Amino acid sequence: ELREAMEAKGLGTPATRAAVIEGLIYEDFKSNMRDNILSQWVIQREVGGRVSIKPEEIKTYFEGHKDEFKRPEGVVLAQILVSTEEKKEDVLPALKKKAEEALDKARKGGKFDELARDYSDDASAQRGGEIGFIEKGSMSPELEAVVNKLNKGDVSDIITTRYGYMILKLVDRSTGGEPQLSEVESRVHEKLYLERVQPALREYLKARGATLNS
Numbered sequence: 001e002l003r004e005a006m007e008a009k010g011l012g013t014p015a016t017r018a019a020v021i022e023g024l025i026y027e028d029f030k031s032n033m034r035d036n037i038l039s040q041w042v043i044q045r046e047v048g049g050r051v052s053i054k055p056e057e058i059k060t061y062f063e064g065h066k067d068e069f070k071r072p073e074g075v076v077l078a079q080i081l082v083s084t085e086e087k088k089e090d091v092l093p094a095l096k097k098k099a100e101e102a103l104d105k106a107r108k109g110g111k112f113d114e115l116a117r118d119y120s121d122d123a124s125a126q127r128g129g130e131i132g133f134i135e136k137g138s139m140s141p142e143l144e145a146v147v148n149k150l151n152k153g154d155v156s157d158i159i160t161t162r163y164g165y166m167i168l169k170l171v172d173r174s175t176g177g178e179p180q181l182s183e184v185e186s187r188v189h190e191k192l193y194l195e196r197v198q199p200a201l202r203e204y205l206k207a208r209g210a211t212l213n214s
Contacts, residue, residue, distance in 0.1 A: 051196045058188045060180050069184045072138040073176030075147055076131035078112055083121035083164040090131050099165035106155045112169050121164065130171065143168070 062069070082099040084092060102119040106112055113128025124131050138146065146156050150170040159166040179190075 015026060049174050051193060051200060052190045053189050053196075057192060058185060059181060061192060062184070062188050069179055069187070071174055071176050071179060073174060074134050074138075075136075075173050076133050077131050077147070078116065078169040079122065079166050080106075080112075080116050080120040080129055080167040081122040081124075082119065082166075085177050095136040095163055096158075099167065102159055103155070103167050106167065106169070112155065113133060128170070133174070136176075140189055 003136055017146070080099070080102050082095050082102070084095055087095065098119060106115055113130070113144050116125050116129025118123075120129055122129075137144070143159065146159060147168065147170060150156060152173055154170050156166075156168040159168065
């Protein structure tokens with residue numbers, strides 16, 4: 001029906017129809033976005049604004065649910081990896097020299113994230129070499145031994161692996177265990193807020209439905 005109406009109005013070419021349909025879809029999309037933003041604003045004002053979480057409630061919940069917030073022991077690492085995978089023996093010395101150059105610059109104060117982008121062949125190079133949190137015991141014993149000797153901010157020597165020449169930086173170390181309330185207060189607040197706002201939202205929508213239907 002839409003095609004017939006468009007052809008009747010002289011909008012019969014495929015390209016023209018596509019452009020018009022796309023425009024209609026985009027207008028619907030914008031309208032839906034406006035409606036969604038407005039709905040969220042109304043819900044936040046009418047429902048969320050009435051949900052209050054007191055500091056003592058946060059403390060009470062935390063004290064009774066500390067196990068939920070326990071942190072595992074582990075480290076946050078960044079790496080520079082000069083890949084040797086599928087490389088011929090005669091190019092390995094040049095690749096080793098490349099890794100040594102990166103390490104030398106890192107040891108002389110070069111920014112590790114910038115060096116990772118310049119030297120690393122791993123996908124993590126796009127993130128400045130950061131590979132995130134690694135729980136204790138999940139690395140190979142060889143890498144674990146190297147990391148255990150590092151202090152926060154330290155850079156390792158070159159580690160020869162089956163993937164290539166690796167340089168690790170210890171970004172942070174977590175001893176694990178129970179955190180302080182101040183470290184997870186926002187998480188506790190969010191959890192309590194969501195637990196209360198959901199039934200409040202259901203009641204609000206139920207009341208709105210009854211009003212609209214009356």
